[in-house]
Amino acid sequence: MKRIRPALRTFGTFLRTPTLSRSIIALLALAILLLMAVNAATFVMIQRTATYNDTVDHSQQVRLAAKDMLMLLTDAETGQRGFMLTARAEYLGVHDNAVAKLPDVIDRMETLVDGDEAQVGRVEKVKGLYQERLALMNSTIELTRTGRIGEAVSLIRGGQGKAQMDAIRVELAAVDAVEARRLAERTRQSERAQTITVAVNALAAVLVLLLAGISVWLVRRYVAEIEEAHFELDRVNAGLENEVRDRTAELTRANEEIQRFAYIVSHDLRAPLVNVMGYTSELEQVSKTLDHQLTALETTHPELVDPEALRAVREDAPEAVGFIRTSTAKMDRLINAILKLSREGRRALLPERLDMTGMVRAIADTVSHQVTETGGEITIGALPTMENDRLSIEQIFGNLIDNAVKYQQADRPIRIQVSGQDEPDGWVSYAVRDNGRGVSPKDHARIFELFRRSGKQDKPGEGLGLAFVRNIVRRMGGSIDVESQLGEGSTFHIKFPKRLIMLSEHQGDRL
Incomplete structure (x- = not known):
């Protein structure tokens, strides 16, 4: 949670700051949202078109079943009449073949119109009529088989069969008409859905192109502004260089x-x-x-x-x-x-690779007899190496260690600790810590001034050591500061570039 809050604050600041990157990201987000909306609309249209296509296919199946039924009934009549006229068995075979297929066709129609209130009644009526018509045809065929051809002809001449077929044709025509209307409507809806899909995709393409054009314009304007800023910066730099x-x-x-x-x-x-x-x-x-x-x-x-x-x-x-x-x-x-x-200030600096641990230990050895006489100790940690002027670094650490020994607290053995570490961006830092007299916070800046001293003046000196150290540190591009409390000791923090910054002679003198 601690990591999320800074990230959210940073993101909020980014959103509130008008920049090119924010504008481009906003345009890209808009384009993505637009494409997602188009995809959703296209998906809906495709699903709707699929539904329309299924309905169209269903209507086609119903119409086809109605035509098959009418055709089979016609074939059955043809076989019946041919058998009555010729008494030949092959005509009866045509009739029987058609009659055998009719139940499957009527079942298929019932399945297709199941749940369709507008068509179920008609199909049921057609089913009843077709059964009556088959019964009449079977009667005439049976009479013809038994040699009572006259009675069979009388049944046909009575017009009952024709009336039944006309009624069946009317009902099947009504079923076909309803499905034809549905088919036309679904076809129009499908075409409309396709048209809408094409229009939405075309509009999205236009909008995406428009967004792309705006992005290109923003980038070109930004590049132009950068080039103008570069020209202005070059001009200012030229004037600044002269100044x-x-x-x-x-x-x-x-x-x-x-x-x-x-x-x-x-x-x-x-x-x-x-x-x-x-x-x-x-x-x-x-x-x-x-x-x-x-x-x-x-x-x-x-x-x-x-x-x-x-x-x-x-x-x-x-x-x-x-x-x-x-x-x-x-x-x-x-x-x-x-x-x-x-x-x-006039001496030329000679950078070389310095073993800081060995160098500082050698400096500490020169005052070790004074430290051990009072029961104190000097601890040298593993110090990072750097490239710098040997003589200057020896003077810096020698002065700081000498001061620690000189201004030790009388009631306790002196403890001096030198440590260091690598810092980011090519820097190294060192710390010289002691448990001596310490320096009052109000004198932290004073001790680095020329001919200025702080605290009890019971030791020889003119107040030049730390001023000299600060001058050398600054000349080498570094910094020095102190943390100290009176009676608690002091810690001097020194920071240098990993490699010596070679200032010009006059810059070094000025430092």
Whole structure:
């Protein structure tokens, strides 16, 4: 039932959406319904025609039986008269042969008209008359056999036999007339049914041809619309390609300027930074010299030593120099990070087939001593292979595993699990899961920003690692996101194309 409902909703949406396929399907359905209606009508007409044909055959059989009876009675009379005139036995044989066949004919007539109120009475009357006529003929034949030919002739001259035959002819003619009318009516009905059948089939053929013509017109119109859309799309694509080319050129120039700016700034900052560090060393030496002189002076002439000067030389100056050294060291690390990002953006990617399971296991081995010291473990699952840049992938997974080890929860051993799977449409995904400190949901986006960190700042770092990872992942056409709750650990999901998408150099720099 769960599968049927979505299918019905999809079908309902299809029916409500005016498309060429829906129109053609509607026309085909209409054509099928029309053909089914034609077949049903044709079947009915054929059945009715068969019934008419059966009735026609029945009427023909009744008429034929009536004619056979009249003919046999005539043959019987002929044999009777020939025997009376010639007393020859062969005439009597004609009479007897006809009389022997008459019962079968009358039975056949009775069977044919059984249940027909208009004909049953006539056939019964004919049966009675024919029996009377046979009895009269048998009397004349018997008189002729015994030599009383005069009496036999008197019976015939009395006209009773003729009257009987006339009456039989009248009744049989009435039976034939009724069946003739029925035959004509059934013939007309059969012809009418045939005409209707032909007309229905012709109309259906015309309608089917009309539907076919409409379908062809719809298809031709759809094809014309597609061709027009293709022409419009080609035109738009041509304009879009020019616009993209112009925008790409602008972005290329901007990226080149950014790269040059980052490189120049990094180098220009390094020169005064080196000077500051050098002068800091000189200040430190000057402070030591002053401290030495003040110590000597304090020994020989203590009254000449100012306590404030002594405190400035021994406490304030070293503290200031220490602050300067710490700040310059941090600035040096930031400059190195900017240079690293700049160089990574310009480095050419070299795709190769990577055994991800072996590679990640080797990365995990480099931090295994730190993990085992706290009773933790790193689990590497069976990871799908892919074609990518080895150095970039090592940097990504190395950074994520290092972060998991660095930000482990103090009250429990670290557990790191790396898994992966093949995705549809030529993608692979990996997950790096840990049970460390975790990240607050409000900082999920922040941790990927340059020089931004979240949570307790008790570990060394400048907030460059995850920004660097995201930059590499995007450059290779992938994506990275995080699922995490504070105090419950984090899971980083990374997705790559199965084969490296080779972006242009400037596109890679822009990413």
